[in-house]
Amino acid sequence: MVTLNPYLNFPGNTEEAFNFYKSVFGGEFLMVQRFKDTPDGAKMKPEDQNKIMHVALPIGNGNILMATDALESMGQTVHTGNNLHLCLSPDSKAEADKLFNGLSAGGNVTMPLENMFWGAYFGMVIDKFGVSWMINHDTNQNK
Incomplete structure (x- = not known):
């Protein structure tokens, strides 16, 4: 059966946002992956390497709030409409x-x-x- 979870895009402040959400909802992160830990991470600009590639925070019964930093160096700009995705699993x-x-x-x-x-x-x-x-x-x- 498919599951549905929200996936948020932030303009470089995902870590700050998710530490806030963690303080509100509680729990522990299921995963925190930084861009430097991806296969092409070493090729990225140094200021982008420590940004969040993927973070997941369980909320409630079986729900997971997830997010990434949308990086301008990768041609991404966050604006209303692309700051939220529905993720089907x-x-x-x-x-x-x-x-x-x-x-x-x-x-x-x-x-x-x-x-x-x-x-x-x-x-x-x-x-x-x-x-x-x-x-x-x-x-x-x-x-």
Whole structure:
């Protein structure tokens, strides 16, 4: 069964924002990954290497609030409309394809579905209503 979690983009202050959310909601981060820890991290500008590539904070029963720093050095600018994505986590590649193809009908694929270095089958699309979606199937599930 697919799960749905919000994914936030910040203009370089993800760490500050998530420390605030952690103080409000409690809990511990499931993951904090910095850009320097990615395969191309060493090629990035030094001031961007310590920025947040991915952070995840569990909230409530089975919900996860996630985020990243959108970096201008990577051509990204945060504004209303691209600061929030809905992240779907399907149980299989087939379900990922079905959801991605359905949501992309009449919309705009911003990143095609493909296998990623973090062990996921991942893609991004803005649907025909302007809603931003991420599809992230954990390929370690072997489904």
